[in-house]
Amino acid sequence: HLPLTNVRKIDFSSSHGKLPILKEGNLAVGIPIAEGCDGGCSFCISRIARGRLRSFSEEEIIESTRMMVEKGAREIRLTALDTGSYGQDRSSTLPDLLDKVTEVPGEFKIRIGMMEPENAHSIMDRLLETMRSDKVYKFLHIPFQSGDPLILRKMGRQYKIEKFIEAVEKFRKIYPDGMLSTDVIVGFPHETLDGLRATVKVVRTVRPEILNITKYSARPGTAAYSWKTPPNNQTAQWSQIMSEIHKEISEESMKRFVGRRMDVTLMEEGKNGTFIGRDANYHPVVVRKGKIGDKRNVSILGSSSFYLIAN
Ligand code: SF4
Incomplete structure (x- = not known):
């Protein structure tokens, strides 16, 4: 994983007794x-x-x-x-x-x-x-x-x-x-x-x-x-x-979805320095560059059984 920059640490612990505490970088x-x-x-x-x-x-x-x-x-x-x-x-x-x-x-x-x-x-x-x-x-x-x-x-x-x-x-x-x-x-x-x-x-x-x-x-x-x-x-x-x-x-x-463009928000780290974004339909989209929280309009270049791969 590449070191993450600009990831705000979100502390949910004080929010509400019923809610979980989320790990850093997870939105x-x-x-x-x-x-x-x-x-x-x-x-x-x-x-x-x-x-x-x-x-x-x-x-x-x-x-x-x-x-x-x-x-x-x-x-x-x-x-x-x-x-x-x-x-x-x-x-x-x-x-x-x-x-x-x-x-x-x-x-x-x-x-x-x-x-x-x-x-x-x-x-x-x-x-x-x-x-x-x-x-x-x-x-x-x-x-x-x-x-x-x-x-x-x-x-x-x-x-x-x-x-x-x-x-x-x-x-x-x-x-x-x-x-x-x-x-x-x-x-x-x-x-x-x-x-x-x-x-x-x-x-x-x-x-x-x-x-x-x-x-x-x-x-x-x-x-x-x-x-x-x-x-x-x-x-x-x-x-x-x-x-x-x-x-x-x-x-x-x-x-x-291959060949289409879509808006995604980068939600979490993926493997090998990539990020996992989500589109409006909740598809997981692997994006190579960016930072967590970014909104990107991406082209879908490929797919696997369970996720899409963007530029
Ligand atoms: S399986 Fe789901 S719907 Fe069925 S009793 Fe358990 S919680 Fe309720």
Whole structure:
């Protein structure tokens, strides 16, 4: 790494009890908007550990955002176990909250954290409207976990897979260059080869730019803990297959941008003295020169499976 110059040290420690301290040179900060979850997923320890949904007040979140932006944050990550359920316990919604957070003065972008498909589907029309603001990345993270209806039922997921696909189609229609991140669990109890095929089919349909693949492992205290799991070597193999399928999808998606120009903000150090910038759609863009915090208009010269390469 080249020595960094002009990087302001940002100390977030005094800001708010709930917020993390960020390392020097990193301009992104996570602001929790809620704790807990009212979902009933049979594999999930988080809902047991953290209890029912408790959304923080809009005022508290807006104030945290204002403080972070004043301290130099350029990316505000609104986080929760399920951001789509925000406000269900206090007559607000995620789009209502976003409308207000985007009014905070300053130069920053908001990254919306993960949301459960049923809740994402129910707020999608309003959410997509709110996302028109320049201050919101055209980025969604909606874990769907499995494409097999039987497995979804066993997982205790409350949606039909068609709703997830419909929500993504709406997003793609309005933001064709936007980024979708999703998660799948491979090797869940009772999963069959047909079940895996169903999940692959959904991956091929929604074509996520980011796919987080988790090999299932039982957590003590969860409903699914004692259920019989498929053999480990099969799960590892299926996970590998999924990963290879996704690599192709992501590679194709990234290639579309080669030859285009885009505005990026340099957010962090990359390898070998480079910097990682983010465009309006949250694509990671490797930039050779500059300094953290710079806004650059760059040409995309190349791409890999998971990032773009600029001049
Ligand atoms: S929606 Fe997420 S946090 Fe809530 S129970 Fe399911 S897996 Fe856990």
